Amino acid sequence: MIEIKRTDSQNTEFKKLVELLNADLAQRDGKTHPLSQFNKISNLNHVVLAVKEGKAIGCGAISEYDLNTMEIKRMYVSPIARRQRIGEKILSELENWSKELGSTKCLLFMGSKQPEANALYNRNGYMPIPNYGPLKDIPDSFCFAKDLL
Numbered sequence: 001m002i003e004i005k006r007t008d009s010q011n012t013e014f015k016k017l018v019e020l021l022n023a024d025l026a027q028r029d030g031k032t033h034p035l036s037q038f039n040k041i042s043n044l045n046h047v048v049l050a051v052k053e054g055k056a057i058g059c060g061a062i063s064e065y066d067l068n069t070m071e072i073k074r075m076y077v078s079p080i081a082r083r084q085r086i087g088e089k090i091l092s093e094l095e096n097w098s099k100e101l102g103s104t105k106c107l108l109f110m111g112s113k114q115p116e117a118n119a120l121y122n123r124n125g126y127m128p129i130p131n132y133g134p135l136k137d138i139p140d141s142f143c144f145a146k147d148l149l
Contacts, residue, residue: 002086003051004093009044013056017049021059021076028113029140041074046101048093050077050086057081060090062098065107070098072108075117087120099148106148107132112140 007014018041041061050058058077065071072094077086098106107129110117126144135141 001052002057002084002089004089005049005051006093006097007047007049009041009047009061011047011049013049013051014047014059014061015041017056017059017076017078018074020078021074024076025111029111044073046070046094046097047074048090048097050081050090052081058086058090060087060094062094062106064101064103068103069105069107070094070101070103072106075108075120082116087117088124091120091124095146095148104148105145107143107145109135109141109143112142118142 009015044061044063046063047059047061049056058081060075061073062070063073072091075087075090077090095106106126108121108126109131110121121144124146126146129143129145130136131138131141131143135143
């Protein structure tokens with residue numbers, strides 16, 4: 001049974017999962033990839049953990065992008081827990097939390113070497129959008145958005 005838990009970026013389990021995420025991304029993209037500058041977690045007030053048998057196995061977060069939009073950040077599921085739709089549970093909770101906070105849209109970015117994430121977002125209604133903000137100058141990044149109904 002997977003429990004979905006809301007917390008913030010001070011949560012120790014979240015910090016451990018983010019370390020694993022950063023290591024995975026460094027392996028896929030290289031340690032100095034331009035996207036790594038956006039990996040900071042110190043001020044995330046809206047974090048979701050997926051917990052199984054008392055152990056955090058996945059995470060995600062949202063932060064305010066503008067008055068109507070939340071940006072999804074730091075999505076990760078431990079390799080041993082993948083292919084069980086845990087990412088979808090985390091994503092759904094982040095979308096619900098975004099709506100509770102008054103947002104009507106979620107957006108996100110990811111590197112081009114994350115086919116699992118790309119499939120997750122496509123399966124869940126996220127549409128490709130032009131690279132936004134500082135991502136405009138990073139050619140191997142993908143940006144997506146979804147209107148929350």
